[in-house]
Every structure is written in C-alpha cells, then in structure tokens.
Amino acid sequence: MVKWCVRFKNENYSLWARVISAIHGGNRCQNFIPLKSSIGGVWKSIVNMGRLTHNQPFNVQDRLIPKVGNGDKILFWQDKWVGNGTLRERFPNLYVMESEKGCKVSNRYKVGQHGIEWLWGSNNELTNDDMLCEWADCISVVKEVSIQESPDVWHWKTGSVTSDFMVKTIRGELDHINVLNETKVLKWLHWIPKKVNCFLWRVVLDRIATKEALQIRRINLSSLQCVLCNNAVESINHLLMTCETAQLVWSLIFQWVNIPIPGYILSVVQLLETVDSHSWQKKTKRAVYVVVAATCWNLWLMRNEYIFKNKPPNITNLIGNIKANSYMWIKNRAGLQEITWEKWRSFSF
Numbered sequence: 001m002v003k004w005c006v007r008f009k010n011e012n013y014s015l016w017a018r019v020i021s022a023i024h025g026g027n028r029c030q031n032f033i034p035l036k037s038s039i040g041g042v043w044k045s046i047v048n049m050g051r052l053t054h055n056q057p058f059n060v061q062d063r064l065i066p067k068v069g070n071g072d073k074i075l076f077w078q079d080k081w082v083g084n085g086t087l088r089e090r091f092p093n094l095y096v097m098e099s100e101k102g103c104k105v106s107n108r109y110k111v112g113q114h115g116i117e118w119l120w121g122s123n124n125e126l127t128n129d130d131m132l133c134e135w136a137d138c139i140s141v142v143k144e145v146s147i148q149e150s151p152d153v154w155h156w157k158t159g160s161v162t163s164d165f166m167v168k169t170i171r172g173e174l175d176h177i178n179v180l181n182e183t184k185v186l187k188w189l190h191w192i193p194k195k196v197n198c199f200l201w202r203v204v205l206d207r208i209a210t211k212e213a214l215q216i217r218r219i220n221l222s223s224l225q226c227v228l229c230n231n232a233v234e235s236i237n238h239l240l241m242t243c244e245t246a247q248l249v250w251s252l253i254f255q256w257v258n259i260p261i262p263g264y265i266l267s268v269v270q271l272l273e274t275v276d277s278h279s280w281q282k283k284t285k286r287a288v289y290v291v292v293a294a295t296c297w298n299l300w301l302m303r304n305e306y307i308f309k310n311k312p313p314n315i316t317n318l319i320g321n322i323k324a325n326s327y328m329w330i331k332n333r334a335g336l337q338e339i340t341w342e343k344w345r346s347f348s349f
C-alpha cells in the first residue's frame with residue numbers, strides 16, 4: 001500500500017492521481033498525501049497505512065525525500081524540499097497570503113535571462129514592508145536549491161540511504177516488526193486453502209462469531225451455551241479445545257498422528273505453539289499443522305451444521321472428514337503426490 005503513496009507523489013500528472021487530487025485535494029488540503037477523512041474507501045486505507053501509529057512503522061512523509069528537478073512534483077509550501085521543514089512552517093504569514101496553497105515549485109519560478117527568477121504568484125499582493133521582507137527571506141532560502149531540467153523524483157529513505165522505492169525493502173522491514181504475539185504461531189501454509197488459513201487467523205485473534213463473541217457485540221441470543229456439550233459458554237477456545245466433544249476429537253486425532261497431547265492445552269494458540277516447539281522434521285511439522293487446521297475447520301463446520309441445519313454431530317464422520325480434507329490438501333496442494341491414502345491414514349510418510 002505504501003507503494004501507492006510513492007506512486008502518487010511520482011506520478012502526479014497521471015489520470016488516476018489527478019482523480020484522487022480532485023476528490024481528496026482542494027485548496028484547503030494541507031496533507032502530504034491528500035485525503036478527506038470523511039470519504040471512506042480504498043484510498044483512505046492506503047493513506048492511513050502510511051501514517052505512523054503504534055503498529056504501523058512507516059511514516060511516509062518523513063521517508064519520502066524529493067530530488068528536486070524542475071519542480072513539477074513538489075508542492076512549494078507543503079513539501080519538505082528545502083532545508084529541514086516546509087516553507088509553510090518557516091513563513092506562516094506568507095502562507096496565509098498564498099491564494100493557491102497547493103501550488104508546485106514549478107509554478108513559482110521562471111527561467112529568465114539571468115537564470116531562475118522566483119515569483120510571488122499568489123493573487124494576494126504583498127503590500128506591507130514586513131511581508132516583502134519575509135518574501136525576500138523566502139527567496140534567499142529557495143535559491144539554495146538548484147533547479148534542473150529533469151522532472152522531480154521522490155526517493156525512499158532507508159536509514160541514511162535514499163534510493164528508488166522498492167516493495168522488497170518494505171517487505172524486509174515488515175518481517176522484523178513484532179506482530180501480535182498470538183499471530184506468531186500462524187504459518188500461512190499454501191498447503192491449506194486460503195479460507196482455512198484465514199479461519200485459523202481469525203481463531204487466533206478471537207474474531208470468530210461464536211455466541212460469546214456475538215454477545216460481546218450486543219447481539220441478543222436466547223442462549224450462550226455451547227450446542228455440543230450444553231455445559232459452558234460457547235467461546236472459540238471452548239468450542240475448539242476445551243469442550244468435551246473437542247477433547248474427544250483431539251484425543252483421536254493425536255492418537256492418529258502419534259502426538260502425546262499435554263493436558264494443559266486450553267487454547268488453539270497453545271496447541272500451535274506446542275506443535276511448533278516439537279523436534280519433528282519440517283515436513284512432519286507442516287503436516288501436523290495441516291491436521292490441526294483441518295480439525296479446527298471441521299469442528300467449526302460441524303457446529304454450524306448442527307445450529308443452522310439441525311444436523312446432529314457425528315464424531316466418526318468428523319474424524320473421517322478431517323483425515324480426508326487434510327489428505328486432499330497434502331496431496332494436491334503440497335505436491336506430495338507420493339503419499340498414498342494408506343500411508344496418510346497411518347500418518348507414516
């Protein structure tokens with residue numbers, strides 16, 4: 001998403017960027033990247049991604065550095081192109097007098113006989129001496145920058161180096177950021193269908209619409225009890241781990257894959273951590289991860305079929321579905337064609 005902010009600055013004459021400016025810009029816009037917060041949608045998400053928040057490391061404004069060319073992509077008052085700050089901050093009185101606040105550097109000079117001549121292009125004339133003095137100061141500041149014939153280029157700053165923006169650089173930085181602790185257990189294996197990966201992600205973040213979650217969101221329900229045991233409030237960790245039905249299912253699954261199940265496991269996160277800390281080969285670890293995903297997924301499907309289709313739970317069918325689903329994923333998605341159904345059923349490969 002940061003890429004689009006960079007492209008917006010570098011491709012300000014392209015049609016899409018002009019459309020964005022027409023919608024989000026305007027003379028009152030003072031943002032580095034134009035955004036009207038009242039207009040939701042993709043652009044708002046993109047710009048907000050680039051804002052510095054506690055879990056968002058990219059301050060686009062500080063990291064995009066302009067290489068001044070002919071001034072066609074740099075905002076005269078609002079971008080940091082000369083010295084440390086913006087001219088708006090350094091010369092607030094002049095900025096107040098400016099009629100076109102979003103003017104570009106190229107709008108404020110002309111090439112004369114003696115080189116670059118800086119112009120006060122605003123419709124509001126500078127009349128008093130103080131203002132004229134301030135404008136003279138401003139000219140002396142902007143004169144430090146040499147104007148070229150080539151277009152401006154916005155570069156991306158990484159440490160002390162500025163270079164062309166590359167998504168790869170950001171990706172590398174994102175990999176080193178502390179994401180939410182819980183989500184560290186997720187592997188995002190392509191062996192598993194996307195919808196199941198997403199389901200597991202939402203399980204780990206406790207974002208599944210269980211009865212408990214619905215009640216927290218103030219949705220009235222006749223009962224909060226788990227339909228499988230009718231013995232506890234239906235939370236995601238109850239449904240998938242601590243419910244007696246889930247416990248029975250997991251004991252059969254762990255028997256199948258030959259893992260001793262520690263009795264203290266109370267959540268899917270704990271289970272995934274235990275699986276990850278095991279000293280199996282990488283392939284086996286991944287296969288167990290697939291089985292855990294298939295088990296969670298099928299338990300959830302079974303619960304939904306009971307609630308919405310009145311289909312009573314059947315553990316034998318459930319175990320069969322878990323084995324069949326995980327086998328299909330392993331064989332077709334992981335490319336482990338050599339694994340036969342017989343081998344998979346005995347979890348020996």
Ligand SMILES: [Zn+2]
Pocket residue numbers: 226227228229230231232238239242243244245
């Ligand atoms: Zn239960």
